[in-house]
Amino acid sequence: MVASDKRSQLLETALQLFYEKGINAVGINEVLKSSGIAKKTLYNHFSSKDELVLASLQLRDQRFLAWIESKIEKAVDNKQVVIQLFKALTDWFNNRAPELPPFRGCFFINSAIEYGVTNDEVAAYCRQHKQQFRQILAARLTDIPEGILDTLCTLKEGAIVMAQVSGDTMAAEKCLPAALKLLNKD
């Protein structure tokens, strides 16, 4: 049992709780109790809660982007990319994506809003995640104008918020026609 075992257990627990309940609503002691690990061990692997938060963001970042990538990599043209993207979002919103925990919005939007005010590094990382998503999408779309790419990203963010705040888990599905319309030459 290597040392990083405890570290990854703590990280898994922290990510699960932070995403489910929000960073501020989850204390260090709850992470400890839920993971069954002692406090000193946590502070041996992470110097502070903020460091644990950042590591959680990195883990989620890696997993979420890999998941999205896997959903659109098989698409053969722009239309299929957009279809697969919005289908994937709908699966996510309705808890039909086994790779992801139950939907509670975007971890990065949530964290930027509730934690970014007091922690610049968290805010910066959340911004970076959004940029990375944009690049992954751009890499799968051929000859796509910047404005249309931005609009697709805006629709994605909006759908997430609609699903979370308004409970409209069909938000992504509803704007799929509009997203496809964007691809047409006028």
Place this chain on the structure above:
Amino acid sequence: MVASDKRSQLLETALQLFYEKGINAVGINEVLKSSGIAKKTLYNHFSSKDELVLASLQLRDQRFLAWIESKIEKAVDNKQVVIQLFKALTDWFNNRAPELPPFRGCFFINSAIEYGVTNDEVAAYCRQHKQQFRQILAARLTDIPEGILDTLCTLKEGAIVMAQVSGDTMAAEKCLPAALKLLNKD
């Protein structure tokens, strides 16, 4: 000087601070210090912080919807409504809307995310605000399909998030062409 004077002073201060820094980041004592009002007076007008939060949401709700309404009421057709809406959002994001305090995202998205987990009433009010916005927009658009109305709302929410999290204050402007395209018959 009627009693409601102190109440409205507290409410103004609370709304300003809650919106600027987030509800959790602002303690009761900060509201008191900033407003120059005694603690007992606050608890004479509001039974708890949660009640003050709800009153702040209501005040913002009323003001924001009135502001949006004023921006689109002069539009003579669907195209003008959409143009005015997204121009207004861009003004808001870039602090060119004197009626609104400096942009820090949507108070209702922010509050739902950071406070809605522990307070159902707050979550419900935020959802209701989004519904009211949708109705105000619907009332100004003629013969608009539900799906297009939903997509316009999604673009609006997405633009707010892009402006706040990614710092893209031109997000609304960028998706105006897409929004206008939605209005065209296919």
Place this chain on the structure above:
DNA sequence: TGTAGTGTAGACAGATCGGTCTACTTTTTC
């Protein structure tokens, strides 16, 4: 087998928070 590293359990400190309460002052109202 002894030592260094890692773990556990949890008391504790220091800070902050929401909310109550007392004692006193000001304002309003009849």
Place this chain on the structure above:
DNA sequence: GAAAAAGTAGACCGATCTGTCTACACTACA
């Protein structure tokens, strides 16, 4: 002008949070 209502200033309580520290147990390895 007296009584009632409303406001001030801030001490105080209990709860909660992050992070430190002590005392002890287990494990790996030379």
